[in-house]
Amino acid sequence: MFLAGLAGGMVNSIAGGGSFITFPALIAAGVPPIAANATNTFASCAGYVGGAAGFRQELWTHRACLPRILLCASLGGGCGAWLLLQTSSVTFNRVVPWWLLFATILLVWGEPLQQRWRLTAGTYAALSRITTALLTVLLLLVCTYGGFFNAGLGIILLAYLTFAGYQDIHLMNGLKLIVSAMVALWAIAVFGAGDLIAWREGAIVMAGTLVGGYGAARTARLVNPERVRQVIIAVAAGMTAYFFIWG
Secondary structure (H helix, E strand, O other): HHHHHHHHHHHHHHHHOOHHHHHHHHOOOOOOOOHHHHHHHHHHHHHHHHHHHOOOHHOOOOOHHHHHHHHHHHHHHHHHHHHOOOOOOOHHHHHHHHHHHHHHHHHHHHHHHOOOOOOOHOOOOOHHHHHHHHHHHHHHHHHHHHOOOOOOHHHHHHHHHHHOOOHHHHHHHHHHHHHHHHHHHHHHHHHHHHHOHHHHHHHHHHHHHHHHHHHHOOHHHHHHHHHHHHHHHHHHHHHHHHHOOOO
């Protein structure tokens, strides 16, 4: 579980998708799926915080936009976690493979879709205005997804930031991590009140994500994100197939 947390924290800082490693590891350790989802959010939070600290210089240069972004993250994270508390184990087990498939599709084809959208939005001024008006609502929905099901949140956030017009990958990674951290903190508060978190298993994975997240953020410029992305695609596809067949 510690090694899974270490690997998950590293890939969350570099490319996103670390929950494809930590979530199955918690289930393999015997944690029930809903509790594993909640525990994964708890365990990943330290990696998000550590990773965001590694990108603090980039975040400081864009500090003016942080209050609005973090407010959306707080509201969405709390709402998504509350929705999970209302979901039965049977329903959750049925939707998990589809959530994983959705996140995997975004991981594989997200960048071409993002580019197509930006080209379309740039061509039609009205669409561009609509896009601008909907960005806050879209971020709120993304954060609600993250509060409900943590896997794939980083990938979806990178897609959102691309839609929003960000281009500096290191700034985007920093924003992705600080939003993920805020979503996780509010979700943890709700999950803790609902007694969903397996604290011992989560603490072991958390220790790994903290070390991996901070270390990878500090060395992110030395690593090829595309290589990491290719590995995560393979893991994501394998986990998605596993949950469809045996989940």
